[in-house]
Amino acid sequence: MLRELWAARGVLVILARKDFYVKYRRTALGVVWAVGVPLVQATVLAIVFTHVVGIGRGVAGSQRGYAVFLYAALVPWNYLVNAGPTASTAIVDNVALAGKIYFPRALPVLVTAMSAVYPLVIGLVLLLGMAVLVGNGVGVAFLLVFPGAALCVLLVICVGLCLSALHVYFRDIRYIVTAVLSVGFYLTPIIYPLSRPHGTLRHLLAIGPAAGPIEIFRAATVGADSSYGLAVLACAGWCLVFGGIGFWLQCRRDRVFVDLL
Amino acid sequence: MSNQVISLRGVSKSYVKYEDAPMLINALRLRARSRRSSLLALADIDLDIAAGESVGVLGRNGAGKSTLLQLLSGVTAPSSGVVKVRGKVAPLISVGVGFHPELTGRENVYVNGTILGMPTAEIDRRFESIVEFAEVEDFIDTPVKFYSSGMFVRLGFAVAVAAEPDVLLVDEVLAVGDFAFQLKCFARMQEIRAQGTTIVVVSHNVNVVRGFCSRSIVMSHGQKVFDGPTFDAISAFYNVVGKEVAEDVYLAGELVSHGAVVESLSLHSGADPAATLHFDSGDDVVLRMAVRATTDIDHPVMGMTITAESGTVVYSDTNLMSPFPPLAADEVGVYEMRLTLRLPSGGYFATASLHSAHGGTSVQLARAVPVTFYVSGRGLASGVADLGGSFHRAAP
Numbered sequence A: 001m002l003r004e005l006w007a008a009r010g011v012l013v014i015l016a017r018k019d020f021y022v023k024y025r026r027t028a029l030g031v032v033w034a035v036g037v038p039l040v041q042a043t044v045l046a047i048v049f050t051h052v053v054g055i056g057r058g059v060a061g062s063q064r065g066y067a068v069f070l071y072a073a074l075v076p077w078n079y080l081v082n083a084g085p086t087a088s089t090a091i092v093d094n095v096a097l098a099g100k101i102y103f104p105r106a107l108p109v110l111v112t113a114m115s116a117v118y119p120l121v122i123g124l125v126l127l128l129g130m131a132v133l134v135g136n137g138v139g140v141a142f143l144l145v146f147p148g149a150a151l152c153v154l155l156v157i158c159v160g161l162c163l164s165a166l167h168v169y170f171r172d173i174r175y176i177v178t179a180v181l182s183v184g185f186y187l188t189p190i191i192y193p194l195s196r197p198h199g200t201l202r203h204l205l206a207i208g209p210a211a212g213p214i215e216i217f218r219a220a221t222v223g224a225d226s227s228y229g230l231a232v233l234a235c236a237g238w239c240l241v242f243g244g245i246g247f248w249l250q251c252r253r254d255r256v257f258v259d260l261l
Numbered sequence B: 001m002s003n004q005v006i007s008l009r010g011v012s013k014s015y016v017k018y019e020d021a022p023m024l025i026n027a028l029r030l031r032a033r034s035r036r037s038s039l040l041a042l043a044d045i046d047l048d049i050a051a052g053e054s055v056g057v058l059g060r061n062g063a064g065k066s067t068l069l070q071l072l073s074g075v076t077a078p079s080s081g082v083v084k085v086r087g088k089v090a091p092l093i094s095v096g097v098g099f100h101p102e103l104t105g106r107e108n109v110y111v112n113g114t115i116l117g118m119p120t121a122e123i124d125r126r127f128e129s130i131v132e133f134a135e136v137e138d139f140i141d142t143p144v145k146f147y148s149s150g151m152f153v154r155l156g157f158a159v160a161v162a163a164e165p166d167v168l169l170v171d172e173v174l175a176v177g178d179f180a181f182q183l184k185c186f187a188r189m190q191e192i193r194a195q196g197t198t199i200v201v202v203s204h205n206v207n208v209v210r211g212f213c214s215r216s217i218v219m220s221h222g223q224k225v226f227d228g229p230t231f232d233a234i235s236a237f238y239n240v241v242g243k244e245v246a247e248d249v250y251l252a253g254e255l256v257s258h259g260a261v262v263e264s265l266s267l268h269s270g271a272d273p274a275a276t277l278h279f280d281s282g283d284d285v286v287l288r289m290a291v292r293a294t295t296d297i298d299h300p301v302m303g304m305t306i307t308a309e310s311g312t313v314v315y316s317d318t319n320l321m322s323p324f325p326p327l328a329a330d331e332v333g334v335y336e337m338r339l340t341l342r343l344p345s346g347g348y349f350a351t352a353s354l355h356s357a358h359g360g361t362s363v364q365l366a367r368a369v370p371v372t373f374y375v376s377g378r379g380l381a382s383g384v385a386d387l388g389g390s391f392h393r394a395a396p
Helices: A004-005 A009-024 A030-051 A056-060 A063-088 A107-115 A118-134 A139-169 A174-186 A199-206 A211-219 A230-251 B026-027 B066-074 B107-117 B120-133 B149-162 B179-194 B206-212 B228-252
Strands: B004-018 B034-048 B056-057 B080-085 B089-092 B167-170 B198-203 B215-220 B223-229 B260-269 B276-281 B284-293 B300-308 B313-320 B331-340 B346-358 B360-366 B369-378
Touching: A004 A009, A004 A211, A004 B346, A009 A107, A009 B034, A009 B107, A030 A063, A030 A118, A030 B276, A056 B149, A063 A118, A063 A139, A063 A174, A063 A211, A107 A118, A107 A139, A118 A211, A139 A174, A139 A211, A174 B056, A199 A211, A199 A230, A211 A230, B004 B066, B034 B198, B034 B223, B056 B066, B056 B080, B056 B206, B056 B228, B056 B300, B066 B080, B066 B167, B066 B198, B107 B120, B120 B149, B149 B179, B167 B179, B179 B198, B179 B206, B198 B206, B206 B228, B206 B346, B215 B228, B223 B284, B228 B276, B228 B369, B260 B346, B260 B360, B260 B369, B276 B346, B284 B300, B331 B346
Parallel strands: B056 B198, B056 B215, B089 B167, B167 B198, B276 B369
Antiparallel strands: B004 B034, B004 B080, B215 B223, B260 B284, B284 B331, B300 B313, B300 B346, B346 B360, B346 B369
């Protein structure tokens, strides 16, 4: 299976590029949509939570600092939101091609994870600009965004491998993923720092799958949290569980998925 | 044998059909079992195809043709048995699989070529010839959604054959293109076959298979019912079609009879006593009907009709004005219609009926189940009838 995937790496790159082109081809603003939306989202959240809810300043000292704090989390979070659902339904959604020609069924999952990397990279650049211009500047620690982004991609691939295989059998997965992500926005330390809740709740929130990459992004821009290590470890654990089950399913079911599509 | 490119041994494929959708909630209930039934799409198929051979696969819808293709392309695994296919397989199945309407022709060539296993450098090298073959030079940088369906097929075909696969699987696609393009495709397929590519053509269109394959297999209800020369395969295919059509007609209850029962209806080539279902245009053919009378029939009359697959009545006739001699109850009358089949290529139905004549009018007593047969026409003649024309250059 790994060998087949490796042999298909050329296809992977071409398909990922195609996916990305197709997504923005007919839009006037093109890729601006991919990075503009989180930017607007961060600004609006910063204003609302500073002036309406009133936690912004307490978290990051200033509204501007809070904006950077938010954007640092939104860059990885939006990658998960973009790539996660598509990766989870990738096998079923590629039925037209899959019914005609053989390629490892895990390939569309990887393609989705890859094609969403382009906006992620642009998001990183904007994050750097934002941290320098409105935040407190950056240091060598900013390089942490790279392992952070890598962890994001890994998480999507692992979860995608597992869920896309299950989705062939249980079409409910599509809706479950959407539901989990919309609830997950509040159960993940995006609008609040992990240091704010106390005791068990803090640990529970830290072991959420998305907390790991977000905490790395925070460490890269506004400083690490005390539960940083736990969050990263937990995320690695999730990857291992989902990735393990996913890989096993993909190996065993590779050639029979198509019968159920 | 070592030069077999495709080898199937005892291959079966069954699909599980869930009567109710497998819900997550049912899966969680430990003892709940969703009702399922199994559907046998292919049963115990043995097949060997050598390098450079081109083999046709004939069968009606649901005979297992598509499943066979999916097994050959490796898309799905057999339920039992062994499928061995050596080398790179390129499917030419449905128009431009993997073409994205928003991408330009050029981009789609690269995407599709890569999916078919060509490295980018190779696509670069062959790009010119692909575009030239597809005749889309002026539109190569236009999104393919603006392409005509013909351009779409041409580009899809051009990419698939450019991949120089070891095995080319051809589905109904070619039926889509216009005639000139079909000829061009056949020429190209002949070229790559000469280079050693094995070609499997799957179709319910006999013309496509006849034009290209010397050997064909006939599928019916998931089984291989014939494997041999295409000419005989076409006869076998029409035999299968005829039986299945007969079942349909019986089910429709169209064959009410009173006064006589048709025992058999068959087509024969000239004086050959054995029935056949595949003729060449211009053959002298006998349509023979055996009828058992259940009452005395004073003036038995035969009627017959040949209908093209399109539904057009090609020829219809009766001997109403000169009836056969009387037929007594329980007697069997064998009646023949002798005719010359001057028809273009295609599938046809022949049916016959027995009537009782009463001074210029008649009452139908019995009707035979239609016989389906195939005619291989002369050259490129097409239309309703072959009037036997020939081309000459005359002095000005």
